[in-house]
Amino acid sequence: MGDLTTDALDAVVTERARCLRSLVETPRTKRDLVDLLGCSKSTVTRALRDLGDAGLVERRDGQWTATRFGRCVAGTRRAYLDRLSTLSDAESLLDDVPADCPLDCRVIDEADVFLADSSVPDAVVREFLDRVEPSTDLRIATPTLLTGFARECYERLTATDDYALELVAPGSTLDRVAGVYPEVDELFTGDDAIEVYRGEVPFSFGVWLGDDHVGVLVFADRGISGIVVNDSESATEWAERQYDRARSTATPLTPPPIE
Template structure:
């Protein structure tokens, strides 16, 4: 009903109109308009008073709901190229996808999108998150971004074997991080296949991977998105144990 009659309802949003004005505005035959307003009237969306057709309260609510639905559908279409790369048993909830900013990885240099993530953590003072993998080529860039200022806190969950592999490559930096009171590394088997981070309770993001690198990054700062992201992080964090410094 709303999809087929949306133009008529939109025309009545500002003020009631006489039928002859609606015919002119919508540029449709009078017989067609008669059919439209009759069906809208039967649905309780419009009413006829003082020679003019106008929206009922239900009609106003309905058109607002339709507009919200359309916007949300557009949001989902924008994030689809990113989230469709996730395994079928891995889901990112609707609350995080709506109104998310989408950063698709360039085809020729997919890892270039990591700059979005690095900018996010560098501008934050508190970063929480988890990751099932580490892109070794950017581990040092990540560490420098997190510790760029004096006031920072990092709490990161990752699998122990992943941390150990990073330590083999960057032993000095990882040993320094483990003794840094402003950085906490904990380990567990991360159940998600994406990286998730929360920056200053201001925004949250996820990184979705493919076999060739990064598929894309989604960032969202709505209350609903943050609530979902915090819930995901805390669920994983509750299963984690501290990483301890061991001799190599």
Template sequence: MPSNSENDLALVLHKRENCMDEIIERPRPKNKLEDTLPYSRSTLDRAIQDLCDANLIKYSNGRWKPTLLGEHTHKIYCEYLDQLNSLADVASLIKGLPVDSPISGDVITNASTYKSEGSAPDLVLDVLFDRINDTNIVCVATPIITLSLLEKFRKQVIEENKYSLELIIPDNVFRKINSSRSNDTSLLIKSDNVSLFRHSLPFEFGLWLFDNSTVGVVIFTNHGIRGVLLNDSTESISWAKDQYETVVQAADPIFSRGVPSPIRQQH
């Protein structure tokens, strides 16, 4: 539990944030701070005194400047605010996920968020395909596969030979698309660029891995796609690899003429 001094430090920095920002940006004398801050002289005096008492700033050579503690504390505080803001952006996308969803905080923190448009929700998936330009292998585990997504895979993987695809879908989803789009699924199964697996998924979102360097998470609704998260942090990639490997190791490969695709052997 934080000590009183730690609590005091956080409270002072929160209360005197604007004054600290100005001193961090450019150390200056008090009269110059008066020119840039919308404070009365008495309020500025109290702000400076509070920051001094907390050992966040000091007076040196005619200027107020941050201490070493002040520099580090301000940096951590700004990073904390950035994380809160990023979580606020993510909130509307993940609100439909269950409380016990395995999605990691490492993925949603500082993720790039993309919300779907009501009239054409599938278009948000373009942010995933934009990442594919410099990718060799794309691994996808998804509980839902739309027709537009199936067509994209067929065009880019089979016709254009852009990348190799490893795809895990539930058995009922495979049966459905194989029934309605048997030509597409047959092409995917037969392609040397595709490894197709079927298995139930322990999560409600779509999980994408691009060369083990970027993570994509597709959030679905009952009627389509809510949006996409992208994250390339080391922690998010580690989480995604663990989730994906757990599923693919238990999945059943769908072979063409009993011959597996070589992609899994490349991992």
């Protein structure tokens, strides 16, 4: 890198990204690069000079190749672009969350993002169901319940004998479900492996914690805007805190028996 500042290095890597990437893949001659990149010999010469001055490539045995430093820089840039891509995918979801809601970038960073499609509105819910189905210990805090998929969610979750669910939702939401969908209410309140809590959910999104991942349900005016799924340690810590906030002030829907 020599005397290059970080900003100067970034400028070189950005401008000469295709050339650097091709030399990370395999050593090449200058003629190879001209043919591969579809540019003039003088352009390739300038690119190699810039990359060489930055310590990113070197000439060896008649070919140009990325240095160890160059490979590390190229990998870092690729990871950075992947993270930007994830954030770009999540832009519309972030717009649906009020500014004062505690949706942290840590749960978005390096996550899988699934957006609702108006032509197939159920697809994103199916993605949610597919994610939670394998979980043997599932915790959910949500201000809104997907009553239309409650039975399928229950059937998937209880497909094996080893399962447990904690659900935290506002009392008003649970009361509406009990009044309009009594069969759904009976499913979840009649199972000893399921604990339902009523209490304020202090955010407008839903958060769930599965065995090996966490997720966020983002709600729009009508239905779901999309979901975010992440298995990173920082995302899990964030989800734990959000769930604990809702759970700490909630009360069991069915009080335990007095012994």
